[in-house]
Amino acid sequence: MKNRLKVLRAERDWTQAQLASALEVSRQTINAIEKGKFDPSLPLAFKAARLFNLSIEDIFHDEVETV
Amino acid sequence: MSKQEHDKNNYQIKNSANTVKLRNWTIAWVVTMAIAAFAPKFIWDFNTSLTIIALVVNLGIGFRMLIANRAYLRGLDEMQQKILLEAMALALGIGLVVGLSYELLEDIKLITFQPEIAHLVILMGITYLIAVISGHRKYQ
Incomplete structure (x- = not known):
């Protein structure tokens, strides 16, 4: 699963640690999500969406392209 | 990001507190285990009552350590x-x-x-x- 977390974070000039604190997870978890190594749960994805005031689909999208 | 910094503090404080609790209960468990293992021979000459008390205390603290471990895991x-x-x-x-x-x-x-x-x-x-x-x- 790909995501725009790093871009959204950079747009707001936040560090990984700041985003981690906002989402109440560790900085390592934010790093892993940004790199696509860890897929967040639905509650965490919703939390991120609320934080950025976007929908989940605006942040996370499936790597399999639909035709 | 004052709200987020507040959350960060809460999150880190919670995890730190859980870690400290787990560490303390683990130390207590190890100490009571050592007492239960060695004290009957070296301190109270296999007094049955004292040995049973030491075992019960060790078991009780062991269960408390498990509860602390569960809280630690849930906090992650x-x-x-x-x-x-x-x-x-x-x-x-x-x-x-x-x-x-x-x-x-x-x-x-x-x-x-x-x-x-x-x-x-x-x-x-x-x-x-x-x-x-x-x-x-x-x-x-």
């Missing part, structure tokens, strides 16, 4: 929980498979010494440690 975020869950599953699996085979070695006369439960605990501890480290590396 989902990725950390996943890493520890996988490590615990591996340690349990290795402990079961290798432990039973190890115990069998003496029965089938492949080793001459009595298998010790401590060896199994060490194996599971090392397995858990390696699994936790490799789990963190996997998600770096």
Whole structure:
């Protein structure tokens, strides 16, 4: 699963640690999500969406392209 | 980001507090285990009442340590929980498979010494440690 977390974070000039604190997870978890190594749960994805005031689909999208 | 910094403090404080509690209960458990193991011989000359009390205290503190461990695990975020869950599953699996085979070695006369439960605990501890480290590396 790909995501725009790093871009959204950079747009707001936040560090990984700041985003981690906002989402109440560790900085390592934010790093892993940004790199696509860890897929967040639905509650965490919703939390991120609320934080950025976007929908989940605006942040996370499936790597399999639909035709 | 004052709200977020507030959350950060709450999150970090919660995890730090859980870690400290777990550390303290673990130390207490190890100390009471040492007392239960050595004091009957070296301090109270196998007085049955004192030995039973020492065992009960050790068991009680052991259960309290388990509760602290549960609180610690619940306080972690989902990725950390996943890493520890996988490590615990591996340690349990290795402990079961290798432990039973190890115990069998003496029965089938492949080793001459009595298998010790401590060896199994060490194996599971090392397995858990390696699994936790490799789990963190996997998600770096």
